[in-house]
Amino acid sequence: MKKHIIITAILVLAFMFTSCFADIQEEESVQEVGKIDTSENNDSKPESEAPERTTADFYIPNEDIDGFVTVNAEFDGTIEGLIAHLVELNALPEGTSVISFKLEEATASIDLSKPFEDAMNGTAMEYMLIGSLVNTIIDFYNIQSVSFTVEGNILDTGHNIYNEPISRLS
Structure with a gap:
């Protein structure tokens, strides 16, 4: 014993x-991740230099699909990596990718691929997709709001027209 x-x-x-x-x-x-702008080609980094890994709180829909839970996870520190990890967590639809991304003061602007818009199937799903995206970006970059477009166009889901920056959703 x-x-x-x-x-x-x-x-x-x-x-x-x-x-x-x-x-x-x-x-x-x-470590603090600097501002990233993927809208222009940035050839200043050698291709062999891999982005530094970091962690973030990823906001994903809860089991009842009426709010969010956070999952702290490691990713490559880029906006593309942040979005790819949201896809892996099923918070964003498969095929969603970043076309461009800019940080200006307290607002981020992101242009996403068409699968993001195609997944807008009802008010609850719309709220969950946008909340996962917006809350994760706001939290990681420590900003106030996010504006987004889909393939360069303002998102009009039939429920809302997203032509203004969005603050954190609860």
Whole structure:
């Protein structure tokens, strides 16, 4: 019996130290990501230089599809990586990609591919897709609002016309 208690105590201590060490490493690896503009070709980085990995809170629909939960996950630190991870988490439709992205003061402007618009199927789905996109971008870039277009056009879903920047959705 005493042997089991000692083994359990050692395992608990090992788990605690491992968790603490992982948290320290994670804090050290998170760095501020600069402003990204993918609307122009940026040939200043060599192709062999991979983007630095970082973490973000990704907003995804909850089980009842009436609000959001956050998932903290690692990604490559680019807007393309942020959107791709939202797709992987099923918060955005398959095939959604970034056409262009700009940060100006407290607002981001993003132009997305057609699958984003095609998935707008009802008011609840529209709210979840836009909320996942907007909340994740606002949180990661520490800004106030996001404006978006689809293939250069203002999004008109029949429920809303998205011609103004949108603040965080709850």
